[in-house]
Amino acid sequence: GIQVEQSPPDLILQEGANSTLRCNFSDSVNNLQWFHQNPWGQLINLFYIPSGTKQNGRLSATTVATERYSLLYISSSQTTDSGVYFCAARTITDSWGKLQFGAGTQVVVTP
Amino acid sequence: DAGVIQSPRHEVTEMGQEVTLRCKPISGHNSLFWYRQTMMRGLELLIYFNNNVPIDDSGMPEDRFSAKMPNASFSTLKIQPSEPRDSAVYFCASSATGTSGRTEQFFGPGTRLTVL
Numbered sequence: 001g002i003q004v005e006q007s008p009p010d011l012i013l014q015e016g017a018n019s020t021l022r023c024n025f026s027d028s029v030n031n032l033q034w035f036h037q038n039p040w041g042q043l044i045n046l047f048y049i050p051s052g053t054k055q056n057g058r059l060s061a062t063t064v065a066t067e068r069y070s071l072l073y074i075s076s077s078q079t080t081d082s083g084v085y086f087c088a089a090r091t092i093t094d095s096w097g098k099l100q101f102g103a104g105t106q107v108v109v110t111p
Numbered sequence: 112d113a114g115v116i117q118s119p120r121h122e123v124t125e126m127g128q129e130v131t132l133r134c135k136p137i138s139g140h141n142s143l144f145w146y147r148q149t150m151m152r153g154l155e156l157l158i159y160f161n162n163n164v165p166i167d168d169s170g171m172p173e174d175r176f177s178a179k180m181p182n183a184s185f186s187t188l189k190i191q192p193s194e195p196r197d198s199a200v201y202f203c204a205s206s207a208t209g210t211s212g213r214t215e216q217f218f219g220p221g222t223r224l225t226v227l
Contacts, residue, residue: 031214041200043218086154090214096161097142097208099216101154 002027002091006102013077013109021072021105023087031090032063033099034072038083046072046085077109113137115219117203123225129191132222135184136205144216145178145188146202154202160186161208193226200224 003026013019025032034046047054047061049070054061058077063070074081084106088099116135124130136143144159158168160180168178175194180186190197200223206216 031216033215035218041221041223043202043221045215045217048213048215088216095208096159096166097206097214097216098144098156098159098167103153 002029002089002100004087004089004100004102006085006087006105008105009103011105011107013074013081013107015077015079015109015111017077017109018073018075019077019107021074021085021087021107023070023072023089023102025068025070025087025089025100027068027089027091027093029065029068029089030092031088031097031099032065032070033088034061034070035086035088036081036083037086037104043086074107077107079109079111082107082109115203115205115217117201117219117222119222120220121223121225123227124193125227126194127192128226129189130193130197130224130226132188132201132203132224134186134188134203134219136186136203137217138184140205140207140217141183142206142208142214142216143180143186144204144206145186146204146218147199148202148221149199157188190224193224195226198224198226 036044051065084104088101145157157170163180200221203219
């Protein structure tokens with residue numbers, strides 16, 4: 001099946017700093033999602049981005065499907081950005097919407 | 112519109128007891144997914160349904176686990192008998208699935224299960 005790898009595994013940021021999280025996937029995809037799992041355990045949808053670039057406030061994401069990677073940008077980080085960021089992908093050969101998750105990037109934003 | 116609804120949010124039970132977790136997917140979604148999350152194994156897909164039919168249950172750990180989807184608006188995950196190693200957060204998610212079009216998956220708040 002499709003492999004999804006995220007980097008870095010851990011990230012410590014000073015409040016106000018910018019950062020980039022990366023997601024590599026091993027097959028062609030028709031769904032690529034970024035999630036944020038907050039410290040209370042909720043999985044929040046950030047982006048549905050099988051290709052192209054999207055922005056939502058201080059967060060933006062870019063997926064280059066032909067090169068099989070996606071990037072999540074966090075600008076002017078805040079302590080509320082802490083948590084785990086997951087990338088998940090669906091291969092084009094899947095008929096049912098099954099997502100393969102990466103292992104996540106643990107982000108800690110310090111005041 | 113309401114998101115994915117799960118109940119209970121927390122469950123504490125004793126080893127050997129039956130546990131039933133419930134999920135109501137987003138209205139109009141035709142795919143439903145059950146996941147388990149632990150520190151050791153991360154997020155695992157247990158089973159998923161499409162149009163109420165189980166498609167792949169290869170992630171179900173063992174026969175003690177079973178899942179049903181009697182209709183488009185309700186699913187259950189049952190553990191009988193429960194064991195301490197089943198302690199985890201169980202998530203339900205849903206999406207509208209087809210061979211084309213948007214298939215964004217949305218997660219419920221999860222059920223935190225503790226088996227003593």
